[in-house]
Amino acid sequence: xxxxxxxxxxxxxxxxxxxxxxxxxxxxxxxxxxxxxxxxxxxxxxxxxxxxxxxxxxxxxxxxxxxxxxxxxxxxxxxxxxxxxxxxxxxxxxxxxxxxxxxxxxxxxxxxxxxxxxxxxxxxxxxxxxxxxxxxxxxxxxxxxxxxxxxxxxxxxxxxxxxxxxxxxxxxxxxxxxxxxxxxxxxxxxxxxxxxxxxxxxxxxxxxxxxxxxxxxxxxxxxxxxxxxxxxxxxxxxxxxxxxxxxxxxxxxxxxxxxxxxxxxxxxxxxxxxxxxxxxxxxxxxxxxxxxxxxxxxxxxxxxxxxxxxxxxxxxxxxxxxxxxxxxxxxxxxxxxxxxxxxxxxxxxxxxxxxxxxxxxxxxxxxxxxxxxxxxxxxxxxxxxxxxxxxxxxxxxxxxxxxxxxxxxxxxxxxx
Numbered sequence: 048x049x050x051x052x053x054x055x056x057x058x059x060x061x062x063x064x065x066x067x068x069x070x071x072x073x074x075x076x077x078x079x080x081x082x083x084x085x086x087x088x089x090x091x092x093x094x095x096x097x098x099x100x101x102x103x104x105x106x107x108x109x110x111x112x113x114x115x116x117x118x119x120x121x122x123x124x125x126x127x128x129x130x131x132x133x134x135x136x137x138x139x140x141x142x143x144x145x146x147x148x149x150x151x152x153x154x155x156x157x158x159x160x161x162x163x164x165x166x167x168x169x170x171x172x173x174x175x176x177x178x179x180x181x182x183x184x185x186x187x188x189x190x191x192x193x194x195x196x197x198x199x200x201x202x203x204x205x206x207x208x209x210x211x212x213x214x215x216x217x218x219x220x221x222x223x224x225x226x227x228x229x230x231x232x233x234x235x236x237x238x239x240x241x242x243x244x245x246x247x248x249x250x251x252x253x254x255x256x257x258x259x260x261x262x263x264x265x266x267x268x269x270x271x272x273x274x275x276x277x278x279x280x281x282x283x284x285x286x287x288x289x290x291x292x293x294x295x296x297x298x299x300x301x302x303x304x305x306x307x308x309x310x311x312x313x314x315x316x317x318x319x320x321x322x323x324x325x326x327x328x329x330x331x332x333x334x335x336x337x338x339x340x341x342x343x344x345x346x347x348x349x350x351x352x353x354x355x356x357x358x359x360x361x362x363x364x365x366x367x368x369x370x371x372x373x374x375x376x377x378x379x380x381x382x383x384x385x386x387x388x389x390x391x392x393x394x395x396x397x398x399x400x401x402x403x404x405x406x407x408x409x410x411x412x413x414x415x416x417x418x419x420x421x422x423x424x425x426x427x428x429x430x431x432x433x434x435x436x437x438x439x440x441x442x443x444x445x446x447x448x449x450x451x452x453x454x455x456x457x458x459x460x461x462x463x
Contacts, residue, residue, distance in 0.1 A: 060361045065353070066442045068093040079412025082447045087232050087260060087391050087438030088416055089282045092346075096286055099345035100338050110334055112311055122337055129344035130327070136347050137277060138268040139294050143326040146293040146300070147335055151259040152181040154278035154293035155226070157330060158255055159185035161303035162224065162276075168194035170223045173216050173252070175200045175208055175238075176428050177231045180421045182257045186226065198222070202428070206234040206383030210242060217250035225254045229261035233422045233436065234383040235366070235391035237261065244273030253299065259283055263440075264362055264389045266355045269294055281339065285441070286346030290339035293330070300326050307332040350441075358441050362390040365439055365448065372452040377459050382434055390439035393420070396455070399462050401435040404455070411454045 066072050069091050074081050083091060103125065109118035111126050134142040148154040166172075172186050176199055190197045200213040208227070216222065225247040230237050240256055247254040255276035258267055262279040269277045276299070281290040295303075305312055305323055309332035314322045323329045350358065369392055373379055378397035396404060405417035416436045419426040426433065437451060 060353075060357050062361075062442070062444050066444070068095070068349075069442055070094055070097070072442060076412040076414070077410050082413040082450045084437040084439065084443065084447060084451060085414045085416050086263075086283070086440035086443070087436065089288070090263065090285045090440050091442065092285055092287070092342075093349050095349050096342050096345045100287065100342045103338050103341045108337070111337055112328070125344075126335065126337060126340045129340050129347075132344050132347050133292055133294075136262075136267070136351075137292075137294050138270050140270065141297060144294055144297050144300065146295070146327045146330045147340060148278075148291040148293055149289050149336060150282070150291035151257060151278045151280040152185075152291075154291050155182055155255070155257065156185045157293055157306040158224075158226075158276050158278075158295070159189045161306050161330070162253075162299065163189040163193055163195070164304050165302060166193060166195050166223050169196070169221060171196040171198050171221045173198045173200055173213070173222050173225045173227075175213075175227050176202045177206070177208070177234060177236060177422065177425045178226075178228055179232055179257065179259070180423070181259075182226055182228060183424070195223075196221070200227075202236075202425075206231070206236050206385040208236070208238050208243070210239070210246065213243070214246050214250075217246065217252060220251055222247075222250055222252040225252050227254070227256060229256040229258045229267075230264070230389045230391070231385075231422075231425075232260050232391060232438075233393050233420050233425055233434070234385055235388040235393075236383065236385035237265075237387040237389050239387075240272035240274070244275075248273065260389060260391065265359050275299060281343040281346060284343070284346050285349060287339045287342040289336045290343045292343075297326060300330070305332070306330055309333045311335075353441065361441065362439055362443075365443055365445065366390050366392070368445055369437065369439075369448045369451075372448050373455075376452055376455045378463075379455060379459070382429060382431070390443075391436065392438075393434040393436045395431065395434055396459060399458060401433045403462075404435045404458060407458050407461075408451070408454055411450075413451055413454060415451070 071091050107121040109122045111123040130142050130145045133145045198216045201209045244254045253275040256274050258279040263283050277294045282288040312332040314324050382393040401417035418433050
């Protein structure tokens, strides 16, 4: 998108109308208007998502895939319609490749367990230095369980993935999977997914992208980027908690053993043996998150009504504005200078601990996150123990950024 297109799209973006659709933004915190800058942890929910879930529980709730009665059939239709929505949202080749999980973490664990079961000792998995614990710990468990090697691709001092080093890690042909974030939850770094996939495939490896942050901010096309697995979570996409998505290429999913056993993931069962259901149900044991699936569908509909291009343009403009305003805060240093940054900014301030910043900002009604952001190895790589983080959503405004910057200046003055 050109600069002119960004400006034009942003000009058509009605922030006030969008904010009015979020009931929680009318709340006050410590007597101050709520300024919510922690969407990277979990986004707020528009009324349409809340209403869709309440409507389901009030009028057509029943278990799915099991009943022949009217309620069960309506609930099943509603959930399966969301599977179609998700497939279109990701541009997946088939709806049968969409697996509902409870979050990105479970989706990655599913791949680590089931795809990992196909790996042999001596093979390797590559991750990067900027991974969330959800895309690190499951591979450590696989390493310890199956005797595979875990390799870590470095980042540059600016916070970009070192592609030359990544390629070198795959040179011996032992890497079976590259698992990389599509957007860092600490640095906001948007990784070059197509290049990563090309590097992985050239070395005979598959590639998984953790899209927990990226799918919220930009259009996601799993075919265009050449992914083999892709995960994202509903609660960051203005939907409910308890629902996530794994997309995987059907030939890989068909080769993988089930992750969990139970009802709905089988075709036949005897005391001697069981046969698995076809995709996607092979990986969906037990009663799914029925109401949450409906909420995810409502969230996708809401986002698509605004348009991902408009959301991307709004957040690009907002991120640029935030970087300029934070540059005016004495003693404040933004962490990382990635070539492509999404709506996440981590920062530190001389003589002020990030936890103190977060606490004092909260007393002024401003919600940010402070700590290692479930990316402890990355924070250590940066030579830090913690950062403060502001992360933006579709409802974030320049006035929110002004409130953050102005209050940080007051905090700095207080400590100095």
